[in-house]
Amino acid sequence: MTEPLLKVEGLKKYFPVRSGLLGKHTGNVKAVDDISFFVNEGETLGIVGESGCGKSTTGRMLMRLLEPTEGKVTFNGKELTNISKDEMRKARREIQMVFQDPYASLNPRHTIEKILMEPLIVHNIGDPKSRKKKVHDFLEIVGLSSYHAKRYPHQFSGGQRQRIGIARALMTNPKLIIADEPVSALDVSIQAQVLNLMQDLQKELKLTYIFIAHDLGVVRHISDRVGVMYLGRMVELATSESMYAEPLHPYTKALLSAVPVPDPEFKREQIILEGDIPSPSNPPTGCTFHTRCPFKMDICAKDVPQLQEAKTGHFVACHLYNEQLQH
Amino acid sequence: MVPNSTNNQVMATKETSTGPWRDAWRSFRKNKGALAGAGIVLFFVFLACVGPWLAPQGINEQLLTDRLKPPSGQYWFGTDDFGRDIFSRIIHGARISLMVGFFSVIGSVVVGSILGIIAGYYGKWIDMIISRIFDIMLAFPSILLAIAVVSVLGPSLQNALIAIAIINIPNFGRLIRSKVLSIKEEEYITSAKAIGMRDIRILFSHILPNSMAPVIVAGTLAIASAIIEAAALGFLGLGAQAPAPEWGKMLADARMYLRNAPWTMIFPGLAIMLTVVGFNLMGDGLRDALDPKMKN
Amino acid sequence: MLHYIGKRLLQLIPVLLGMTFVVFMIIRAIPGNPAQVILGQLASKEAIEALEIKLGLNEPWYTQYFDYLVGLLKGDLGESMRTVQPVAEEIWPYLAATMELAFFAIIIAVIIGVNAGIISAWFQNSWFDYMAMVLALIGVSMPIFWLGLMEQWIFGIELQWLPTTGREEVRDPINSITSLYIVDTIIQGRFDQLGTVLKHLVLPGIALATIPMAIIARMTRSSMLEVMRADYVRTARAKGQKMFFVVYKHALKNAIIPVLTVIGLQTGLLLGGAILTETIFGWPGIGRYIYEAISFRDYPVIQSGILVVAFIFVMINLFVDILYGLVDPRIKYD
Amino acid sequence: ACSSDDSSDGDTKKDNDEGTTETAEEKVLIFGRGGDSVSLDPAAVTDGESFKVTQNVLETLLNFGPQDTTINEGLATKWEPSEDGLTYTFTLREGVKFHDGTDFNAEAVVKNFERWASGSEDLFPYYGSMFGGYAGDEGHVIESVTAEGDYTVIFKLTRAQAPFLKNIAMSPFAIASPTAFEAAGDKFGDSPVGTGPFKFVEWKRNDSITIEKNEEYWNAEEPKLDRVVFRAIPDNSARLNALLTGEIDLADGVNPSDGETVEGEAALQLFERPSMNVGYLGLTSTRPPFDNQKVRQAVNYAIDKQAIVDAFFEGRAEVAKNPMPPSISGYNEDIPGYEYDPEKAKQLLAEAGFADGFEMELWAMPVPRPYMPDGAKVAEAIQKNLADVGITANIVSYEWATYLEKAKNGEADAFLLGWTGDNGDADNFIYVLLDEDNIGSNNYSYYSNDETHKLLIEAQTEVDEEKRNELYKQAQEIISEDAPWVPLAHSTPLLAGDAEITNFFPHPTGSDRLNKVDFK
Amino acid sequence: MGERQTILEVKDLQTSFFTDDGVIPSVDHIDFHVREGEILGIVGESGCGKSVTSLSIMGLVPSPPGKITSGQILFEGKDLTKFSEKEMRKVRGNDVAMIFQEPMTSLNPLFTIGNQLLEAITLHKKDWNKKKAHARAVEMLKLVGLPRAEELMNDYPHQLSGGMRQRVMIAMALVCDPKLLIADEPTTALDVTIQAQILKLMRELNERLNTAVILITHDLGVVAETCERVVVMYAGKVVEEGTVDTIFNNPQHPYTKGLIASVPDMRYKKQRLYSIPGSVPKPGSINQGCRFAARCEFVFGRCTEENPPLYETTEGHKTRCFLYDEKEVLADDRAAVKS
Numbered sequence A: 001m002t003e004p005l006l007k008v009e010g011l012k013k014y015f016p017v018r019s020g021l022l023g024k025h026t027g028n029v030k031a032v033d034d035i036s037f038f039v040n041e042g043e044t045l046g047i048v049g050e051s052g053c054g055k056s057t058t059g060r061m062l063m064r065l066l067e068p069t070e071g072k073v074t075f076n077g078k079e080l081t082n083i084s085k086d087e088m089r090k091a092r093r094e095i096q097m098v099f100q101d102p103y104a105s106l107n108p109r110h111t112i113e114k115i116l117m118e119p120l121i122v123h124n125i126g127d128p129k130s131r132k133k134k135v136h137d138f139l140e141i142v143g144l145s146s147y148h149a150k151r152y153p154h155q156f157s158g159g160q161r162q163r164i165g166i167a168r169a170l171m172t173n174p175k176l177i178i179a180d181e182p183v184s185a186l187d188v189s190i191q192a193q194v195l196n197l198m199q200d201l202q203k204e205l206k207l208t209y210i211f212i213a214h215d216l217g218v219v220r221h222i223s224d225r226v227g228v229m230y231l232g233r234m235v236e237l238a239t240s241e242s243m244y245a246e247p248l249h250p251y252t253k254a255l256l257s258a259v260p261v262p263d264p265e266f267k268r269e270q271i272i273l274e275g276d277i278p279s280p281s282n283p284p285t286g287c288t289f290h291t292r293c294p295f296k297m298d299i300c301a302k303d304v305p306q307l308q309e310a311k312t313g314h315f316v317a318c319h320l321y322n323e324q325l326q327h
Numbered sequence B: 001m002v003p004n005s006t007n008n009q010v011m012a013t014k015e016t017s018t019g020p021w022r023d024a025w026r027s028f029r030k031n032k033g034a035l036a037g038a039g040i041v042l043f044f045v046f047l048a049c050v051g052p053w054l055a056p057q058g059i060n061e062q063l064l065t066d067r068l069k070p071p072s073g074q075y076w077f078g079t080d081d082f083g084r085d086i087f088s089r090i091i092h093g094a095r096i097s098l099m100v101g102f103f104s105v106i107g108s109v110v111v112g113s114i115l116g117i118i119a120g121y122y123g124k125w126i127d128m129i130i131s132r133i134f135d136i137m138l139a140f141p142s143i144l145l146a147i148a149v150v151s152v153l154g155p156s157l158q159n160a161l162i163a164i165a166i167i168n169i170p171n172f173g174r175l176i177r178s179k180v181l182s183i184k185e186e187e188y189i190t191s192a193k194a195i196g197m198r199d200i201r202i203l204f205s206h207i208l209p210n211s212m213a214p215v216i217v218a219g220t221l222a223i224a225s226a227i228i229e230a231a232a233l234g235f236l237g238l239g240a241q242a243p244a245p246e247w248g249k250m251l252a253d254a255r256m257y258l259r260n261a262p263w264t265m266i267f268p269g270l271a272i273m274l275t276v277v278g279f280n281l282m283g284d285g286l287r288d289a290l291d292p293k294m295k296n
Numbered sequence C: 001m002l003h004y005i006g007k008r009l010l011q012l013i014p015v016l017l018g019m020t021f022v023v024f025m026i027i028r029a030i031p032g033n034p035a036q037v038i039l040g041q042l043a044s045k046e047a048i049e050a051l052e053i054k055l056g057l058n059e060p061w062y063t064q065y066f067d068y069l070v071g072l073l074k075g076d077l078g079e080s081m082r083t084v085q086p087v088a089e090e091i092w093p094y095l096a097a098t099m100e101l102a103f104f105a106i107i108i109a110v111i112i113g114v115n116a117g118i119i120s121a122w123f124q125n126s127w128f129d130y131m132a133m134v135l136a137l138i139g140v141s142m143p144i145f146w147l148g149l150m151e152q153w154i155f156g157i158e159l160q161w162l163p164t165t166g167r168e169e170v171r172d173p174i175n176s177i178t179s180l181y182i183v184d185t186i187i188q189g190r191f192d193q194l195g196t197v198l199k200h201l202v203l204p205g206i207a208l209a210t211i212p213m214a215i216i217a218r219m220t221r222s223s224m225l226e227v228m229r230a231d232y233v234r235t236a237r238a239k240g241q242k243m244f245f246v247v248y249k250h251a252l253k254n255a256i257i258p259v260l261t262v263i264g265l266q267t268g269l270l271l272g273g274a275i276l277t278e279t280i281f282g283w284p285g286i287g288r289y290i291y292e293a294i295s296f297r298d299y300p301v302i303q304s305g306i307l308v309v310a311f312i313f314v315m316i317n318l319f320v321d322i323l324y325g326l327v328d329p330r331i332k333y334d
Numbered sequence D: 001a002c003s004s005d006d007s008s009d010g011d012t013k014k015d016n017d018e019g020t021t022e023t024a025e026e027k028v029l030i031f032g033r034g035g036d037s038v039s040l041d042p043a044a045v046t047d048g049e050s051f052k053v054t055q056n057v058l059e060t061l062l063n064f065g066p067q068d069t070t071i072n073e074g075l076a077t078k079w080e081p082s083e084d085g086l087t088y089t090f091t092l093r094e095g096v097k098f099h100d101g102t103d104f105n106a107e108a109v110v111k112n113f114e115r116w117a118s119g120s121e122d123l124f125p126y127y128g129s130m131f132g133g134y135a136g137d138e139g140h141v142i143e144s145v146t147a148e149g150d151y152t153v154i155f156k157l158t159r160a161q162a163p164f165l166k167n168i169a170m171s172p173f174a175i176a177s178p179t180a181f182e183a184a185g186d187k188f189g190d191s192p193v194g195t196g197p198f199k200f201v202e203w204k205r206n207d208s209i210t211i212e213k214n215e216e217y218w219n220a221e222e223p224k225l226d227r228v229v230f231r232a233i234p235d236n237s238a239r240l241n242a243l244l245t246g247e248i249d250l251a252d253g254v255n256p257s258d259g260e261t262v263e264g265e266a267a268l269q270l271f272e273r274p275s276m277n278v279g280y281l282g283l284t285s286t287r288p289p290f291d292n293q294k295v296r297q298a299v300n301y302a303i304d305k306q307a308i309v310d311a312f313f314e315g316r317a318e319v320a321k322n323p324m325p326p327s328i329s330g331y332n333e334d335i336p337g338y339e340y341d342p343e344k345a346k347q348l349l350a351e352a353g354f355a356d357g358f359e360m361e362l363w364a365m366p367v368p369r370p371y372m373p374d375g376a377k378v379a380e381a382i383q384k385n386l387a388d389v390g391i392t393a394n395i396v397s398y399e400w401a402t403y404l405e406k407a408k409n410g411e412a413d414a415f416l417l418g419w420t421g422d423n424g425d426a427d428n429f430i431y432v433l434l435d436e437d438n439i440g441s442n443n444y445s446y447y448s449n450d451e452t453h454k455l456l457i458e459a460q461t462e463v464d465e466e467k468r469n470e471l472y473k474q475a476q477e478i479i480s481e482d483a484p485w486v487p488l489a490h491s492t493p494l495l496a497g498d499a500e501i502t503n504f505f506p507h508p509t510g511s512d513r514l515n516k517v518d519f520k
Numbered sequence E: 001m002g003e004r005q006t007i008l009e010v011k012d013l014q015t016s017f018f019t020d021d022g023v024i025p026s027v028d029h030i031d032f033h034v035r036e037g038e039i040l041g042i043v044g045e046s047g048c049g050k051s052v053t054s055l056s057i058m059g060l061v062p063s064p065p066g067k068i069t070s071g072q073i074l075f076e077g078k079d080l081t082k083f084s085e086k087e088m089r090k091v092r093g094n095d096v097a098m099i100f101q102e103p104m105t106s107l108n109p110l111f112t113i114g115n116q117l118l119e120a121i122t123l124h125k126k127d128w129n130k131k132k133a134h135a136r137a138v139e140m141l142k143l144v145g146l147p148r149a150e151e152l153m154n155d156y157p158h159q160l161s162g163g164m165r166q167r168v169m170i171a172m173a174l175v176c177d178p179k180l181l182i183a184d185e186p187t188t189a190l191d192v193t194i195q196a197q198i199l200k201l202m203r204e205l206n207e208r209l210n211t212a213v214i215l216i217t218h219d220l221g222v223v224a225e226t227c228e229r230v231v232v233m234y235a236g237k238v239v240e241e242g243t244v245d246t247i248f249n250n251p252q253h254p255y256t257k258g259l260i261a262s263v264p265d266m267r268y269k270k271q272r273l274y275s276i277p278g279s280v281p282k283p284g285s286i287n288q289g290c291r292f293a294a295r296c297e298f299v300f301g302r303c304t305e306e307n308p309p310l311y312e313t314t315e316g317h318k319t320r321c322f323l324y325d326e327k328e329v330l331a332d333d334r335a336a337v338k339s
């Protein structure tokens, strides 16, 4: 097996909670708590999970837009977590990001041309003339026209802006694109356009995606492999076929069964979870899901289950699949 | 196949080549109050520029035989106790009031911005110190601070201007600090970081331009209050010195003639009010045009 | 909550300390020698030097500053160089006079300003809205001294409705106990005098109230406009609630927080910034007290006077912050 | 020692109660003025606003005339100088009591003088400056003050002092109750106890001071008023407004421009305070080009004093030609003064080498004073006059205390200033303002001339009135020629009052005795 | 299932906004009806006028700039558009209740849950005493499945999670036994697992209380799982109406078809999603012809010239498309091509 393009080991992000007179450090929001995964070149890894489970935090840590509390990120053989800030800045040429909010992620005071040119200037790619040409080329590639270059973001619809966001991410010919909920803010009909565009680009430009979303349908559609997160932890990681056909983790099962399917004839047994997602600042002990889990055992409150391979290529972090327990 | 579908898309806006500023102007243009305000301001700016050529008299052409003459064909706004033409003096005075307004605000904007940006962008202990300094300045009764500053420097128009600039520093500083803090969290800043942009470039290319709108609004409104503050200092004898036709000083000087020669007070008072109303209207209009939060 | 107040008070210390330092340095930068001012035009050089030594002005500034701080720690605000009275004793009547005026003004400003703002927002773009906002605009555009003089002229001299100067009818003086005349007349049961006290408050009160009133009205309006678009206002209406209660119960409580900030700031500003009003209306307040102290280079009075005003200013703002918590349960103090 | 305080407190309360019940018949005069008193211990202060009050609460051994500075009976009924002018014997009025009930007698007078003499300049500033210092000082004039029996006091002087009696009549040297000041110490200035026609009642700082009729006043006829309230209303216009609305009965410091208004109001009357002041433009004779006599003279010619008097004193002033007003004995009528003559001025400037003029600072007073109701405006008028002869004057102003200090340091080229006499003596004008001894003090123009110095020192000890006047006239001639100032005006400060007020005679010193004042 | 009474009938409703850019008819001559006890779904993409429709029914269209410019809203036969504000107040919360999209912002943050619930009760049950009202409030909180109902009464909204708040909103809406409940995207802001909880609750309550519900959503899945009948809106118009089964199994309008086809399905992986080209037109920008014409694959001449009416193709199934006009010879063929 070849070396994966991106390898993440034991990544953690704790946000300190400060209180008291001098801002004493009184606790942590464990936004991301010890997750590991890898992404192979050319594939799409989907990350799903409910709001606040740490998807964006993970995405940002990969590019060190947030400094990880702990853990190692290796990209293309280079360990990103121990290079200097300036080197990291340069390394961002290879990893780019597409953001959720197509309205907030474009500077309202810059023209599209300026927005798209910026990555080239920052990384000192080409001369003004070739940069301009590249901007126009990429506008065409994402389905806009070069006459759009002189316009401002507010003159575009949400879908068009997301195309601009994607074009910007592509300007430096990156290998890896981290897309943080790129279609969540879009209408269904537009969402399909953007998803198609992303798939086309992947093929054409041999891109690798980390695709973060909360919509399981979207993730299934675009991903080769899917990771499910719950409260800062990766609870299940598998190929999308395997995951959707045969989810192992009780949370994944509940999640899949909760998704409304646009087919009135489709009938299934829904697993409705009790209660709400606990707060990451005060997560349950042991398996963080045990408070809502229909298959809870004694050990679940005590030990943190590790992500392990239950079937080939299908990893799950649940005591139900713990070999020690099975004998 | 996918890309070509966009060409027949209906564009969101009909006009081509518009920018945020042009948009703001469009919305400003629709606001009658703002236009009136801008009109008044422009009028006074015009007076300030060409006043000396327009005014029938200079600022200190005394004719003691024509003291306190009521408004007439010869003296439109009457004469003051030196027999000087009040109309001419008000025209000349426009320059002083606008100058005080503009320069004091520019002073406080520059100093306030620098401090505010440093505090907002670098945070931590620098922010602590600068914010405390702002707190101290704000806790100072501002008019007393102005009086103290003028007392130190000596009363003159320039020093009044400096005093007013000083008392406004913390207002701008805090405004910009909070603006920087909120813009810092905007997603386009993260996206600029994500493309590998340097902090300093982010500061100048993204944060600063986007914090300008509220500063322009606040600045316009601050010009209005600076003009009033200058008048107050003039009233206390701490502003412009004779024979400069500063409106506040004209008011103060005329106060004893309120009964005998009310025009000596009415016209400078109206001039102040009109200018200040103009800037306030314009500032409100700019706020509506530039500050998206206020947009409906 | 107590913890929070304690914390805030602790945070005040550097601010007030910085404040004392700034005041201390500024007033010493003003040319003019207190000893000279006290002794008057006739004074000889020797006398001035002798007095300087007596007042400690010959010491290096840091010694003077340190002594002043030590005094402050002991609760000693120093002694007026001019009247040779302890500032702590002398200052209260002035402060009381200004507080009475400022609070009266702010109450007028709040009652009229808040309601005008609410009604303007409620009936946005109505003639009332336009009128109120034009008036508010004129309110912030008028030099206060000019307004004061005009008021005196119209309501005092021409119409003879209201007294133009001072705090009381001097022919029937108030027996001052607390120096707050409203309180004094009430505890003495002299309601006739209370009437005259209130009458004396009207003109300076209005002059002083104009700007805060205008600011509060505009602030309330814009804050209300924002809140009126909020979902919970729609919810309240969807329940079938009367518009009046929707506005005054649901919307107002939410809109009031930024207005509270403004009210707090303005009250604070009025305390130290009423100099012109106090001068024009012959009001024996703290602004004039400090202003005159500046012209007499009465260092201890300036230092302590400004410190007291600043202290009240920050206390009012602290109080406003605590009020937030009462209004808004989401705000937690710890 | 506390008893006096207690009793006066008790009195106050009782009277207050009476006061409130009998408001209808009470005669109350409300006197509006520009500022509050600093302290009500007259010996401790120098400001006129303090004396305005103390003048009615405490009395001096000798009084000035009702509207002049002649010497009259006060607490002393007789005073006899010795031939050599070194001993003065005062016979005191009998049966006079202080407000605290203690007796006024020779002992009390001695104690007062002992108190002052043992003080220092910051405690009793006027004592030192009028009597040459304090006990033990070399220049101290008063060698001893002794009581002979209950009603005779003998002053022994170390050298003759011509204005001695005038000094004794000054407000600061009013006799206070020794019991009271011994008990009160520093606080005496808060509640003064004297023998005057009025007793101190209450002081609301920066607002009002109330004094009330002294029922035990030695002159049973006086005072006519039951109560007087001094109210501080800083703004001149506001004060006049208060008079118009009836909130006050008498207003000090009326703008000259309002004089006509007051005269036009039937319900009001205008009072003129006899002039005992001088307003001038000082030319600092150490600063070029004003070190040149010709330049100083030129400036004198250049300024149209009459026009200034007409415009900014509304004619209620006399154009000045000497450093002191004509009412002071020793005034030199014969001085021609400088006519308004711009041509002459230009010529002199040319002679001095300034044919093209020069640039200078012209300092304008930031505060109104009786001798200069509006310095800034006078400065503007002067600026115009100077411009006409080619001198560019830039008006500058400083905050008042700074202004005085800087002027005193000789930092001004030319500055507006003035002086109101304390005791109506020529010495109190010419020596104080223009003698080289007072450079760094009141001689702001840094004028020094050995000849005048000799004349002025001689005049200080000359007891013969005639000879003394002659000395002053000579000095005035020299000064006029040297032109260290441009004397501008002797103004007549205005007061306005209710038309019902009778027997109010404004005093030239600015401290008015109100014992005869009554309402019609 | 017997024939149920129609309780709400919206006829030819037009609601316009009078803005600086001109008059924008956000809801443009729409018709639909709701029967007793049924759940009617309204789907459509952002900005198509779903919320404005519901606000029009409640009489809560922000005015100015909005105004109902024509049509009728018949609630139990009475035209709500003719009601005075006072009469309307009696209807709101009492006969017709509404819950909104954002549970986070739809509760007043400064009042306790109890206070807000009691307000809803006492407004319409004037004769109830405090105790009775309180008891009712607690009962409703229990009904919507909230634990610790008594304590919750004294809690503030921020102390509750999003799901709990939405339950409170539902309790508040149902507190006066309304005949019609309008739920404007009640689950859009919630997570999937919580959404499932809320939808289940709504179905249960609908069955138990027999309250008619208009469920507004943009999520076709939600509609499929919850509603009996569906109204599809596009750019201020109703483009298709029918039972859930017919709409999903036999969509007729090209927009509905496209919409259904463009949703990625979780059950299987489509190679490529169908995507409707272009984007939703700005309201008011198309005044002539079918609003979908610019994005429609089947567009032909008439589409851009005439405004298509609603054709009732089968009983209860209506489509606003010329393809279903009997006059259009080609229509059937074309329709066949796709489905």
Ligand SMILES: Nc1ncnc2c1ncn2[C@@H]1O[C@H](COP(=O)(O)OP(=O)(O)OP(=O)(O)O)[C@@H](O)[C@H]1O
Pocket: A015, A029, A030, A031, A032, A049, A050, A051, A052, A053, A054, A055, A056, A057, A058, A214, A280
């Ligand atoms: N700067 C921060 N300081 C403190 N806590 C944070 C910070 N950023 C994120 N968190 C917390 O970390 C947790 C994970 O946040 P994250 O944004 O990664 O979630 P997410 O899965 O992307 O959610 P969503 O679907 O809402 O975008 C959340 O509980 C959030 O409150």
Ligand SMILES: Nc1ncnc2c1ncn2[C@@H]1O[C@H](COP(=O)(O)OP(=O)(O)OP(=O)(O)O)[C@@H](O)[C@H]1O
Pocket: E017, E019, E024, E026, E044, E045, E046, E047, E048, E049, E050, E051, E052, E053, E062, E065, E066, E218, E283
């Ligand atoms: N206050 C308003 N002023 C002007 N136009 C408005 C206003 N409110 C709504 N509109 C217009 O009405 C149209 C329909 O809005 P509506 O809120 O009903 O959409 P929606 O279908 O509920 O969308 P969403 O899914 O985003 O909630 C919008 O395009 C908008 O332009």
Ligand SMILES: [Mg+2]
Pocket: A055, A056, A057, A180, A181
């Ligand atoms: Mg996220």
Ligand SMILES: [Mg+2]
Pocket: E050, E051, E052, E184, E185
């Ligand atoms: Mg909506």
